[in-house]
Amino acid sequence: MTKQQANWSPYDFNGGTCVAVAGADYCVIAADTRMSTGYNILTRDYSKICKLADKSLLASSGFQADVRALQKNLEARHQIYQHQHNKQMSCPAMAQLLSNTLYYKRFFPYYAFNVLGGLDNEGKGCVFTYDAVGSYEKVGYSSQGSGSKLIMPFLDNQLKSPSPLLLPAQDAVTPLSELEAIDLVKTAFASATERDIYTGDKLEIVVLNREGIRREYMELRKD
Amino acid sequence: MEAVKQGSAAIGLRSKTHVVLACVNKAQSELSSHQRKIFKVDDHIGVAIAGLTADGRVLSRYMRSECINHSFTYESALPVGRLVVQLADKAQVCFLPFDFVLVVLVLGSSDFLLKLDFCLVVIGSSFGELWRDLETRDTPRSRRAKSLQILQTYCLTRVAGHYKINNSVEVCTQRSWKRPYGVGLLVGGLDESGAHLYYNCPSGNYFEYQAFAIGSRSQAAKTYMERKFETFDSASREELIKHALFAIKETLQGEKLKSSICTVAVLGVGEPFHVLDQQTVQELIKSFEVVEEEAPAPQEPSAAPEEAAAPAAEAAAAPMEE
Numbered sequence: 112m113t114k115q116q117a118n119w120s121p122y123d124f125n126g127g128t129c130v131a132v133a134g135a136d137y138c139v140i141a142a143d144t145r146m147s148t149g150y151n152i153l154t155r156d157y158s159k160i161c162k163l164a165d166k167s168l169l170a171s172s173g174f175q176a177d178v179r180a181l182q183k184n185l186e187a188r189h190q191i192y193q194h195q196h197n198k199q200m201s202c203p204a205m206a207q208l209l210s211n212t213l214y215y216k217r218f219f220p221y222y223a224f225n226v227l228g229g230l231d232n233e234g235k236g237c238v239f240t241y242d243a244v245g246s247y248e249k250v251g252y253s254s255q256g257s258g259s260k261l262i263m264p265f266l267d268n269q270l271k272s273p274s275p276l277l278l279p280a281q282d283a284v285t286p287l288s289e290l291e292a293i294d295l296v297k298t299a300f301a302s303a304t305e306r307d308i309y310t311g312d313k314l315e316i317v318v319l320n321r322e323g324i325r326r327e328y329m330e331l332r333k334d
Numbered sequence: 335m336e337a338v339k340q341g342s343a344a345i346g347l348r349s350k351t352h353v354v355l356a357c358v359n360k361a362q363s364e365l366s367s368h369q370r371k372i373f374k375v376d377d378h379i380g381v382a383i384a385g386l387t388a389d390g391r392v393l394s395r396y397m398r399s400e401c402i403n404h405s406f407t408y409e410s411a412l413p414v415g416r417l418v419v420q421l422a423d424k425a426q427v428c429f430l431p432f433d434f435v436l437v438v439l440v441l442g443s444s445d446f447l448l449k450l451d452f453c454l455v456v457i458g459s460s461f462g463e464l465w466r467d468l469e470t471r472d473t474p475r476s477r478r479a480k481s482l483q484i485l486q487t488y489c490l491t492r493v494a495g496h497y498k499i500n501n502s503v504e505v506c507t508q509r510s511w512k513r514p515y516g517v518g519l520l521v522g523g524l525d526e527s528g529a530h531l532y533y534n535c536p537s538g539n540y541f542e543y544q545a546f547a548i549g550s551r552s553q554a555a556k557t558y559m560e561r562k563f564e565t566f567d568s569a570s571r572e573e574l575i576k577h578a579l580f581a582i583k584e585t586l587q588g589e590k591l592k593s594s595i596c597t598v599a600v601l602g603v604g605e606p607f608h609v610l611d612q613q614t615v616q617e618l619i620k621s622f623e624v625v626e627e628e629a630p631a632p633q634e635p636s637a638a639p640e641e642a643a644a645p646a647a648e649a650a651a652a653p654m655e656e
Contacts, residue, residue: 187402187405191398191399194374
C-alpha cells in the first residue's frame, strides 16, 4: 500500500525578494512589490516591508498570508512591550523576539523568509537574517526570497564582509555612504529582475537613519 | 466605593475633539515618589484611576490586552463604549441572564427551615413559576432537592447563608477570597463617534460624562466644572487643559498648584494619548496664573470706566425715558 500524500498544501509561494544593507549610521531595507502565485501575478503593488518599531523594519518574502500574520503578531507584542517598559523595542531585542516567534511554530512554520533591518542602540545600522524557523545571525547585509541566489553573490562581491569567525570581532557594517548603498541595492534589483520571474514591477526602498525614516520607489521591469 | 472616595482626586473632561485627564499626585511621604494614576490603554484611550491603585493597574492591564486583541482581530481601534461595557461586566462575578429583580423566597414551614441550610431569596417575574414548582413538591426533602437544583441552574454559590439571584448583583462580596475592584476609573477615549469620557464604578455601573471628578475633595472640582461645562464641548485643546488645571486647583483647597503634584494627559483628533511632561505643565500653570493675576488688575481701571459708563447709561436712559 503506497503512502497517502496530501493533495492540498497549507502554504503558497507568493515570490518576491528582500534585501537589507547596514551602514555606519544608516540602514537600507529594500523589497520588490510584486506578489505572484504560480505563473500569475496577483498584484504589482504590494509592500513587503513593515515597520515594527521606530528603529526596526521587517522585510519578508515567501507566503504573504503567513508574513502578514507574523507582522501582526510582532506589532501586538511590541505594543505590550511599550506598555510595560515605556519605551520602544531596540532592534536587537526585536531580532530575538522574531527568532522566538518563528521557533514557537517550529512544527508548522511561518513560511516567511525574513530580513530585519534597523539601528541599534548606538545608532549603527544592523541587519539580521533569518530562516523559516528562526535561526538568525547579525550580518552587515543580506537578501532573502526568490531572487536572493542572484543578489547574494553580488552583494558578497561588493560588500565583502569580514568573516564572523575572526577575532577580534570586526565590524560588519559597510563603509559605503548612504547614497552609494542605495545605488548598489538598485543595481542588484535591476539585475535580479532580469532573470527571476517573481521579482519585478517596482522596488520599494526604505532608509532608516538618525533623522528618521525615508521611503523611495524605483520602477523595475514589468515582465 | 469608599476606596474611591478616599483616593486622591482624578478629573476628566472632554470637548468634541479632545479629552483631558488630570490627577493629583499624593505621595505617601515626602521621601517617597507618587503613584502613577494615569495609564495609557491605547493610542486612543487613556484612563485615570482613584482608589486602590493596585486594582487600577490590574484593570488597565486588562484593558490594554482587550485593545490589542481587538486591533489584532479587526485591524481597527476598539470603540471606547465597548471597552467600558467589558470593564463593567468584569466587575460582576455572577452575571445572570434572567429577568428577575432581587429574589427572596422563604421555603416552607419553620421546621423545614431548620432542616434547610439555606434560604432562597427570589422576587420577580419568574417568582410565580418557581414558587408553584416548589409548592408541588410535598416533602421537605423534594423541596430541598428542587431548590438545590434551582441554585445550581443559576450558578449560585453559598454566600454567608444567603443565595441571591439577581440579574446584576455582586455575589462576590462575602467570599473570603474574592472582593470587588476597589477603584473608580475615568476612561477617556476617542473613536469614530467622537470623544467620550466614562466613569466606571466598582459596582459595575458606568456613565458617560462631559466632565467628572472622583476621589477626595472631588466635589470642589465638580462644582467648578458644573459652572463651566457648557463651554467644554466647543472648547479648544488649550482651554480644556486650563479648565482641567483649575479644577485640580479647586481640589487642592489652598495648596499651591505645581506641576510636581499634578499629572495631566491629553488625547484628541490627530493626537495620540500622552501624558504631558512636568515642564509643559509648569509652563501652562504659569501662563494661567499670569492671566488670573492680570484679571484683577484691569478690573480696577475698568471699574472706573464702568462708573463713568453708568452715569452715561443713566443719562442715555433718561433721554430715552423722556
